[in-house]
Amino acid sequence: MLLLSCKKVSRVASESLDRKLSGYERTSYEAHLVICPPCRRNKRQMELLEKLLRGSEMEEGKGQMSAEGKEKIRKVLESGGKG
């Protein structure tokens, strides 16, 4: 039961954010975490990122719509949506 690899544990850490782990999975996963600091850290950091990013309306850091694109939308909106 303690033979989960670090790679597999990273998989379970990710899946624990998406679904409920089964009792058996949880036991072997947590047992690995107890003895493996890097896997603990990976798990904590994944959870932190999830908290920062989930439902965040994230967008590109830079970029603007082209002037032509904006002009086109303005015209369509002015004509009441019929472009």
Added chain:
Amino acid sequence: MQDGVVRDASAKTHKLSEPSEWVSLHADGLFRFAMLRVRDQEAAEELVQEAMVAGLEARGRFDGRCSERTWLVSILKFKIIDHVRKRARDRGYSDNLGPDPVVDGMFDGFLHWKKEPAKWPAKKDDAFGSEAERAEFREVFSGCFRGLPERVGQAFWMKVLDESDTGEVCKVLEVTPTNLWVLLHRARMRLRACLEENWFAGEGPGKGTKGEAR
């Protein structure tokens, strides 16, 4: 994460501005939102247009419970998902994902970490300090995000950034739930490593913040 739009979830007092103002208020923000997801300038501009036209038609049903920007974003999300669904159909995705050499390369022959996750200086975990810092983070994040393989990125923005329902994401991407979890694992592993290097522990603005390490 919005330009000049005050967000207050408790008040049902949000009002819509005149549609003639939407382009100057929201076009760039919505465009960046779409660009992160569809990675195609022309498609992103078209989707913003479709969302604004749909908003024009639906504005009578706006109930004031969210800001105008959030409302337009929610319409845009539908348009983007629709776009991806059509493209996935044209392309004929296969459910066979194949290996991910980047994630595989993070582990050695014994499946132990080749390079262990580094300590991150404690940053503002819950909220970023300023709009400038949020903008910087968005830029670093989108750089990392662009490095993801297409379907890995799609799984991540649909499920995590936009909190779509698992069943719907599986249908759009034509994957089983098990393979969706594989895609999300790949996304999280790659993003964690990239953000570590470029934001949390690198030479970027995340560096040097004092406090407890993670």
